[in-house]
Amino acid sequence: MTDPADAQSRTRRSSLDMPAEEFRALGHALIDDIASFYESLPGRRLTDASTPEAIRALLGQRDLPDSGEQADALLQEVAPLLFDHSLHNGHPKFLGYITSSAAPLGALADLLAAAVNANVAIWDLSPVASEIEAQTVRWIAELIGYDPDCSGIMVSGGNMANFHAFVAARTAKAPWDIRKLGNGGGEQPLTVYVSTETHTWIEKAVDVCGLGSDAIRWIATDRNGHLRLDRLRLQLDEDRQSGCLPFLVVGTAGSVSTGAIDPLRDLASLCREEDIWFHVDGAYGAPAACLPEAPADLRCLSLADSIAVDPHKWLYCPIEAACVLTRHTSALRSAFSFHPDYYHFDESQLSATNYYELGMQNSRGFKALKVWLALRRAGRQGYCDSIRDDIRLARALFTGVDEHAELQAHSINLSIACFRYVPPDIAADDPGAAAYLNDLNKALLQELQSGGHVFLSNAVADDVYLLRACIVNFRTRDEDIEAIPDIIAALGRRLDRAMRPANLARDPSAS
Numbered sequence: 137m138t139d140p141a142d143a144q145s146r147t148r149r150s151s152l153d154m155p156a157e158e159f160r161a162l163g164h165a166l167i168d169d170i171a172s173f174y175e176s177l178p179g180r181r182l183t184d185a186s187t188p189e190a191i192r193a194l195l196g197q198r199d200l201p202d203s204g205e206q207a208d209a210l211l212q213e214v215a216p217l218l219f220d221h222s223l224h225n226g227h228p229k230f231l232g233y234i235t236s237s238a239a240p241l242g243a244l245a246d247l248l249a250a251a252v253n254a255n256v257a258i259w260d261l262s263p264v265a266s267e268i269e270a271q272t273v274r275w276i277a278e279l280i281g282y283d284p285d286c287s288g289i290m291v292s293g294g295n296m297a298n299f300h301a302f303v304a305a306r307t308a309k310a311p312w313d314i315r316k317l318g319n320g321g322g323e324q325p326l327t328v329y330v331s332t333e334t335h336t337w338i339e340k341a342v343d344v345c346g347l348g349s350d351a352i353r354w355i356a357t358d359r360n361g362h363l364r365l366d367r368l369r370l371q372l373d374e375d376r377q378s379g380c381l382p383f384l385v386v387g388t389a390g391s392v393s394t395g396a397i398d399p400l401r402d403l404a405s406l407c408r409e410e411d412i413w414f415h416v417d418g419a420y421g422a423p424a425a426c427l428p429e430a431p432a433d434l435r436c437l438s439l440a441d442s443i444a445v446d447p448h449k450w451l452y453c454p455i456e457a458a459c460v461l462t463r464h465t466s467a468l469r470s471a472f473s474f475h476p477d478y479y480h481f482d483e484s485q486l487s488a489t490n491y492y493e494l495g496m497q498n499s500r501g502f503k504a505l506k507v508w509l510a511l512r513r514a515g516r517q518g519y520c521d522s523i524r525d526d527i528r529l530a531r532a533l534f535t536g537v538d539e540h541a542e543l544q545a546h547s548i549n550l551s552i553a554c555f556r557y558v559p560p561d562i563a564a565d566d567p568g569a570a571a572y573l574n575d576l577n578k579a580l581l582q583e584l585q586s587g588g589h590v591f592l593s594n595a596v597a598d599d600v601y602l603l604r605a606c607i608v609n610f611r612t613r614d615e616d617i618e619a620i621p622d623i624i625a626a627l628g629r630r631l632d633r634a635m636r637p638a639n640l641a642r643d644p645s646a647s
């Protein structure tokens with residue numbers, strides 16, 4: 137007698153499955169399309185600047201499909217949809233935010249990782265993937281000059297990497313059992329010290345972890361955007377006297393606005409004296425620590441208790457890929473590990489890492505693969521060359537801007553150059569001009585972004601609205617950079633003619 141359920145399973149044919157022959161054909165065709173897309177990038181508009189309504193219209197207003205469609209038709213529809221209506225951060229003149237060109241090898245790695253579908257929560261579910269993740273963490277540490285024997289985990293982005301360090305610091309430094317008793321388990325309120333340039337992750341972290349935004353002490357920066365140590369010392373003294381418990385200082389290695397690097401060495405010694413966890417947000421700048429000529433403060437990342445690094449920024453990996461490292465090898469496990477009954481492990485496998493114990497996620501994708509392959513493909517040398525080139529190009533842009541009569545250079549740090557358009561007949565320091573120059577540069581950026589030829593973003597420093605180019609783009613070349621000052625000046629001139637208010641009327645004697 138055959139079991140009827142058995143007979144059914146022999147004939148089962150789910151629409152989610154795909155015969156190998158079909159996969160091969162669709163895969164080859166898709167890879168061909170992607171290769172042509174990569175080739176076409178330099179000639180494409182950076183963005184088609186569509187409105188949300190227009191993009192929604194492309195998708196059509198339809199309900200969840202009741203019956204399925206053919207996979208080949210779907211891919212033929214969706215590939216051009218994405219190629220033609222995305223913002224192309226892989227374009228050589230995309231210099232906006234801190235979003236890099238993604239290495240094509242990373243796309244193949246993500247495909248491979250998805251095909252094997254390793255669940256890097258538990259070693260038993262992902263033996264090779266877990267070991268590759270461990271090696272990736274080690275190599276990232278080696279690259280940036282951190283202790284290779286540190287503990288670490290791959291996460292989705294810089295925010296998450298910083299969050300993990302925050303939670304590890306809180307668990308390590310609270311003198312009570314914070315995992316059991318919570319933030320209120322002691323008399324003293326936990327306080328954290330960051331510069332005013334710190335990325336918004338810190339606000340989300342204190343919020344989500346229940347400390348509340350009052351736990352943040354915003355420390356002023358100097359004119360160059362560096363955290364002021366004298367102010368930090370004063371604030372620490374004041375807080376200690378009033379019974380607070382300072383547990384965390386954050387230094388930034390490459391601020392998100394101007395790329396400024398905090399005085400990391402001095403911060404590290406102060407934190408050691410004060411018994412405070414010192415975390416470095418290196419989401420953007422940490423990879424540049426691989427350069428022997430990197431700024432001295434960037435070369436002392438090894439002094440940090442923990443570091444956030446973002447391979448989907450300056451290691452050119454496709455989004456998402458980030459990493460948190462800490463030289464306190466049990467800190468992540470102490471902060472995140474639970475041992476539920478349904479995870480029963482062979483006690484002989486003590487050397488195996490079950491990554492669910494080191495972070496917030498349970499089921500986890502294999503993000504390490506794209507980073508591991510990129511590190512092997514480029515090697516330390518390849519990364520140093522590419523990062524150095526990005527920095528060189530940012531400096532070239534800064535010089536080009538500085539030499540241009542209509543542009544005013546502001547700052548250059550790592551690969552971030554900030555500047556603005558200033559009509560030559562307006563004195564930039566004339567207080568009457570300040571608001572107009574901000575409006576003019578805002579409008580200029582808007583036009584530039586929707587124009588689709590060059591993509592920059594902005595920074596605001598001391599109430600001055602700046603155009604900001606961040607080069608984390610291995611496709612950017614000298615000729616791309618050389619073209620930018622004139623493109624911006626021409627646009628600025630046109631907007632200035634249309635926007636100039638009467639009180640700043642052109643001086644007819646000026647040309």
Ligand SMILES: *Cc1c(COP(=O)(O)O)cnc(C)c1O
Pocket residue numbers: 234292293294295296335337388390391392417418419420446458
């Ligand atoms: C980008 C960035 C972040 C946030 O990283 P995501 O990957 O966007 O989550 C945090 N800090 C700094 C300094 C950054 O540059």
